[in-house]
Amino acid sequence: MTAAMTPAFIGIDWGTTNRRAMLLDANGALLDTRRDDQGSLACRGRFRPALEGLLQAWPAAAHVPVVMSGMVGSALGWQEVPYLDAEVPLDRLPQHLVPVADAPAAARWFITPGLRWLGAHGRADVMRGEETQILGARHLLGPLADGWLVLPGTHSKWVRLQGGVVSVLRTYLTGELFAQLAERGTLAPLMSDDSPVDMAASFMAGVQALRGEELSHALFGARARVMGGGAPAAGTAHYVSGLLIAAEWRDALRDAAELPPAAVVRVIGEPALAERHALCAAHFGRRTESLDPQAVQQAAWRALSSAFQTP
Numbered sequence: 001m002t003a004a005m006t007p008a009f010i011g012i013d014w015g016t017t018n019r020r021a022m023l024l025d026a027n028g029a030l031l032d033t034r035r036d037d038q039g040s041l042a043c044r045g046r047f048r049p050a051l052e053g054l055l056q057a058w059p060a061a062a063h064v065p066v067v068m069s070g071m072v073g074s075a076l077g078w079q080e081v082p083y084l085d086a087e088v089p090l091d092r093l094p095q096h097l098v099p100v101a102d103a104p105a106a107a108r109w110f111i112t113p114g115l116r117w118l119g120a121h122g123r124a125d126v127m128r129g130e131e132t133q134i135l136g137a138r139h140l141l142g143p144l145a146d147g148w149l150v151l152p153g154t155h156s157k158w159v160r161l162q163g164g165v166v167s168v169l170r171t172y173l174t175g176e177l178f179a180q181l182a183e184r185g186t187l188a189p190l191m192s193d194d195s196p197v198d199m200a201a202s203f204m205a206g207v208q209a210l211r212g213e214e215l216s217h218a219l220f221g222a223r224a225r226v227m228g229g230g231a232p233a234a235g236t237a238h239y240v241s242g243l244l245i246a247a248e249w250r251d252a253l254r255d256a257a258e259l260p261p262a263a264v265v266r267v268i269g270e271p272a273l274a275e276r277h278a279l280c281a282a283h284f285g286r287r288t289e290s291l292d293p294q295a296v297q298q299a300a301w302r303a304l305s306s307a308f309q310t311p
Contacts, residue, residue, distance in 0.1 A: 006025055073128060097113075249284050265287070
């Protein structure tokens with residue numbers, strides 16, 4: 001193994017349900033990855049042994065710095081880390097890593113702080129984990145990263161990046177609400193119909209149905225269209241997804257000055273979700289550009305590893 005290939009840094013995206021780890025060398029090149037279901041909920045009360053178990057897979061990296069982001073730093077995680085004000089430039093994030101209090105004496109284990117955004121009229125929003133991905137996007141794209149970024153998921157994040165600073169943050173319960181509707185309530189039986197269907201057509205039917213309707217009314221319409229309108233149950237899950245994602249876009253477009261027609265919205269997410277946002281964007285006369293989430297995360301860890309490099 002060459003010096004460049006020697007393990008030098010471990011970054012862990014430690015979310016609520018999943019954990020994703022990357023092992024990098026001194027140049028920031030990816031040596032290995034690990035992904036499991038040992039999220040913060042599964043590891044409550046045993047975070048240290050859970051991390052030590054993960055590190056056993058990389059014995060050559062026993063003493064390298066480990067930086068963790070996500071819900072591991074929340075009140076439900078290993079150690080609650082205060083949020084960093086969003087007005088702090090993302091490039092300064094490596095300077096605000098918080099050591100893990102109960103780490104072994106020789107270990108260099110740290111948690112990123114997450115971001116807190118405060119707007120006018122008492123508006124507030126927060127993120128944990130996504131700040132590292134935004135940092136990664138900035139390092140991949142440089143000044144071109146300025147503009148709107150969308151990070152779809154359980155809690156979909158819309159971020160306006162200006163000069164390396166998060167100037168606007170909006171969070172939507174899109175993924176969580178979709179999961180709740182699919183698991184229980186009046187829409188659940190219809191959303192569980194997995195008969196073959198044209199995903200794009202069903203999804204766009206939901207996007208087009210939202211129009212100026214209140215979201216709760218439009219969601220009930222997903223049931224009414226089947227029960228009273230003769231529409232097939234198949235595709236209801238995609239239809240509901242269309243309603244929910246369209247609601248995000250409609251809200252983001254309330255102030256057209258913030259998202260002019262020529263603007264490109266960059267999406268950092270899995271291909272299936274990125275495709276849905278692209279379809280929805282086209283409906284609203286906008287366009288998206290997909291960023292590979294693994295490349296973005298690797299760039300983030302590469303940036304954060306700089307905190308441990310000697311001049």
